[in-house]
Amino acid sequence: MGRTDRASRVIAAPPATVYGALLDRESVEAWLPPDGMRGRIERWDPRPGGGFRMVLTYLDPTGDPGKTSTATDVVDVGFTALVPAERVVQRAVFEADDPAYAGVMTMTWQLTATTAGTEVSVTATDVPPGIDQTAHEAGIASSLANLASHVETAGRRGADGGEPR
Numbered sequence: 001m002g003r004t005d006r007a008s009r010v011i012a013a014p015p016a017t018v019y020g021a022l023l024d025r026e027s028v029e030a031w032l033p034p035d036g037m038r039g040r041i042e043r044w045d046p047r048p049g050g051g052f053r054m055v056l057t058y059l060d061p062t063g064d065p066g067k068t069s070t071a072t073d074v075v076d077v078g079f080t081a082l083v084p085a086e087r088v089v090q091r092a093v094f095e096a097d098d099p100a101y102a103g104v105m106t107m108t109w110q111l112t113a114t115t116a117g118t119e120v121s122v123t124a125t126d127v128p129p130g131i132d133q134t135a136h137e138a139g140i141a142s143s144l145a146n147l148a149s150h151v152e153t154a155g156r157r158g159a160d161g162g163e164p165r
Contacts, residue, residue, distance in 0.1 A: 002103065002126035005133055007140035011148040012117040013155050015085040021151050022088045022109055028052070031150040034142035036060065037073075051078035051090070067096040067130070077107075086111055100130025120144060 011018055021027040023046045033039035036059050043053040053076050061071035068074040074095040081089035088109040094101045103126060110121045122140050127133070 002105075003129070003133060005124040005127050005136045005140065006122065007137050007144055008119060008121040009141070009144040009148055010114055010116050010119050011144075011151055013151045015111040015113050015118045017151055017155065018111055018118045018120060018147070019085045019088070021147060021154075023082070025052075027150060029054075031146040032143050034139040034146070046079065046082075048079055048082050051076065053077070067094050067098070067101045080106075094128065096130075098130055101128045103128050120147065 021031065025041055025044045025046070029039055029041050032054070033056055037056045038059065039057070040055045041052050042055060043051075045051055053074070056073040056075070058065050058071045058073075064070045066072045076093045076095070078091045079088065080091050081087060090107040090109075092105045092107055093103075094105075096102070105127050106125045108123045108125075110123070112119045112121070122144065124136065124140065127136060
């Protein structure tokens, strides 16, 4: 059993809305890349047994931070469990030659209704040892902040899809 990393955040939106953003291709492409990265989804199949392939590119690759290449992390993600408005479980495998990034990491996105919206708790288990724990937890927190911004902004848009109110 490997290391476990965690992060959580309350998002001002109902669980069904947050769940929808976890399974919408354009939404995931917008909010999942943490600060300092951009992402592109190459394959998308949002069902149990399906998954996606994402290429994450560092905006500043100084110091060769990438796992797959100097400036990129490529990850294949499989959906192992989807419980509407409650939980998304993913198995992530990084494309890397370095054995420190090998293995299957499980990411569990747990959604819990609160009076303020939805608490999203992310638990990453069997994290490859090459991934720095502090940086990984900061990256998850950054993705959660992006998710909150994405979902909360969409929730403030008018019925016509116009500018936020």
